[in-house]
Amino acid sequence: MVDNLLEIRDLAVEFGTDIGTTYALREVSFDVPRGKVTAIVGESGSGKSVTANCIMRLIQSPGRITGGQIHFSPNDVTAYDIAALPDKDPRLLDLRGGSVSMVFQEPMTALSPVYTVGNQVAEAILCHRKVSKEEALEEAADMLRLVGIDDVGRRIHQYPFEFSGGMRQRVVIAMALVCHPQLLICDEPTTALDVTIQAEILTLIRDLQKDLNNSVLFITHDLGVVAQMADQVVVMYQGRVLEVGSVRQVLKTPVHPYTRGLLAAIPGLATKGERLATIASVVGDADLITPHPLVTLADGRQVSLPSDQLAALELANG
Amino acid sequence: MRAYVIKRVFGMIPTLILISGLIFIVIQLPPGDIVTSTLDRMQSQGLEVSAEAVANLRAQYNLDQPLLIQYVRWIGGFLIGDMGYSYLFTRPVSELVWERLGYTLMITVSSLIFTWAIAIPAGIYSAVRQYSFVDYLITTIMLVGLATPSFLLALMAMYAGYELFGISIGGLFSPEYRDAPWSFAKLMDFLSHLWIPMVVLGLGGTASTMRILRANLLDELSKPYVVTARAKGVKPLKLLFKYPLRIAINPFISTIGLLMPALISGEAIVSIVLGLPTIGPALIQALIAQDMYLAGSFLMLLAVLTVLGMLLSDLLLAWADPRIRYE
Known part of the structure; x- marks a missing residue:
């Protein structure tokens, strides 16, 4: 019996615009196990961030959730369906920043320029627990120390523009973790940072996850990051889930042609000077455009493929 | 912050000196002055004014002095709160100004x-x-x-x-x-x-x-x-x-x-x-x-x-x- 913190089933999201409806998510289903790192990979527009925003109910008009469930089973309260909560449900405010929190892509703009770092981190505590401002600031300072900020006593009274990009992302991580969330969503947390800082932030997130034993949902388009960070991988394309499995399964023996295409498109030393493989060259377009239900294979992974390809797979696997 | 305030306050002084000069020049630009417009008014009412009376009037308002002296007198008075006398309202300017x-x-x-x-x-x-x-x-x-x-x-x-x-x-x-x-x-x-x-x-x-x-x-x-x-x-x-x-x-x-x-x-x-x-x-x-x-x-x-x-x-x-x- 797998212990899942989050079970997403058939999630659908639409964005209504003047020129028609965009289906951002269709029949998205996957689980986020407790105490593990789950990565969602996919190209721009595949619905990774929309999925994350759905979990915190941050989707705003003209977008809306049109179907499906997000079963959330926190440790301390009765399980409920996040997708079905009314907009004014008090559980939403507990959820946001309390039991689920998020680290965003843009550390440069994710903090308000007119409040001190300490104020913004402590606010997360004050939103969820009845403590005095001083106690909240003290806890904020402890958390800032934990994410590796030096000279916290002085830095806590500084403004975000006095921090570098990497340091700001540490502040955002501290802000996200300060209420000990059971699920931390990281939406491409290193995309806006330079490579050395990226490695530091990834190590930090991984180490903190081990210490705090929370679940992490890690959104990225970088398969290298997936290999380094994740236990489980969800591959998304055009608002659909194509393949779900353990990191080993998905990266070593990908089943879906799109996943194979993604892996083939990673630039390596061997391909220097040659043309990079494109997804289209590996995957037939028809395979991607026609939707197929997710089917669980014998080894436990799930994949969305046409029935003839599935049959061939089953045969090959015996 | 204190340095910023001090810098800004002292920065006001040259601005105000420049503006006061401009105001003085612009007001002097049109032909004629208060005496000519008073004369016009009096003559339209059929009153004769002697040249001597005109000169007296000019002297009384300091209009016979060079422009620079007039300017210094005006701005000097302004600084100590004496804004001169309004010919039009026949009252001290400062009284009029504060009221309005x-x-x-x-x-x-x-x-x-x-x-x-x-x-x-x-x-x-x-x-x-x-x-x-x-x-x-x-x-x-x-x-x-x-x-x-x-x-x-x-x-x-x-x-x-x-x-x-x-x-x-x-x-x-x-x-x-x-x-x-x-x-x-x-x-x-x-x-x-x-x-x-x-x-x-x-x-x-x-x-x-x-x-x-x-x-x-x-x-x-x-x-x-x-x-x-x-x-x-x-x-x-x-x-x-x-x-x-x-x-x-x-x-x-x-x-x-x-x-x-x-x-x-x-x-x-x-x-x-x-x-x-x-x-x-x-x-x-x-x-x-x-x-x-x-x-x-x-x-x-x-x-x-x-x-x-x-x-x-x-x-x-x-x-x-x-x-x-x-x-």
Whole structure:
């Protein structure tokens, strides 16, 4: 019996615009196990961030959730369906920043320029627990120390523009973790940072996850990051889930042609000077455009493929 | 911060010296002076004036002195509060100025409060509920308000007041209180007259203020820090006020300084229509009559108010926005 913190089933999201409806998510289903790192990979527009925003109910008009469930089973309260909560449900405010929190892509703009770092981190505590401002600031300072900020006593009274990009992302991580969330969503947390800082932030997130034993949902388009960070991988394309499995399964023996295409498109030393493989060259377009239900294979992974390809797979696997 | 304040305060001095010179020159530019315009008036009434009397008059007003001496006398007196003598009103200028400045500031400040009390809630609502029916309604009303000249509004208010309520709107006091000493009854009478100029003058600014706030707030609402705060679990109303609004309001702080002179000189036509005892109408009369001391003092005061207003704005902005404070 797998212990899942989050079970997403058939999630659908639409964005209504003047020129028609965009289906951002269709029949998205996957689980986020407790105490593990789950990565969602996919190209721009595949619905990774929309999925994350759905979990915190941050989707705003003209977008809306049109179907499906997000079963959330926190440790301390009765399980409920996040997708079905009314907009004014008090559980939403507990959820946001309390039991689920998020680290965003843009550390440069994710903090308000007119409040001190300490104020913004402590606010997360004050939103969820009845403590005095001083106690909240003290806890904020402890958390800032934990994410590796030096000279916290002085830095806590500084403004975000006095921090570098990497340091700001540490502040955002501290802000996200300060209420000990059971699920931390990281939406491409290193995309806006330079490579050395990226490695530091990834190590930090991984180490903190081990210490705090929370679940992490890690959104990225970088398969290298997936290999380094994740236990489980969800591959998304055009608002659909194509393949779900353990990191080993998905990266070593990908089943879906799109996943194979993604892996083939990673630039390596061997391909220097040659043309990079494109997804289209590996995957037939028809395979991607026609939707197929997710089917669980014998080894436990799930994949969305046409029935003839599935049959061939089953045969090959015996 | 202290260095910034000191730098700004001392920076005002050369600006004001330059402005005072310009004011003096511009007032001297048109041909003739107060004596020629007085002579014209007297001659049109059929009075003969001897050349000797004219020379005496010139000497009395120091008009026979070189321009530089006239300037130094004027600005020197201004610095110690002696603003000279108004030929037009035959009273010391300082008396006139303080009396009119008081009313002007009172009307200016009250119409500013009126403007903000209407424009800020309307702008916030319009931005938060963008493209809703109420947004379109507010926007439409505001556009009509923006397109209506305030003197027309003043005329309409006077007409409506007379036709509907049988009261005559105009001036700041009923006739029986006009020259009476200040008392509680006079104060009440003043307040009952104040609201018309307040509304008429305030409405024009309301439309533009509301439009600017709406646009600023819409910009801020889509910024990532707002989503971060929402994801943190901040309650919706607190979120709106603490995050996007807090930054959307900054441009207004920087325009407080500009509003001061605009409201004082911009109200001239409305004040003439409504018969208000403010600076605008007196300034126009003084300029027509080439009443050097009166016009110069008014303009100089406007300049001082502008410079002080800008200083106030900059200091407030530095206080409100750490990004400026720490530069």
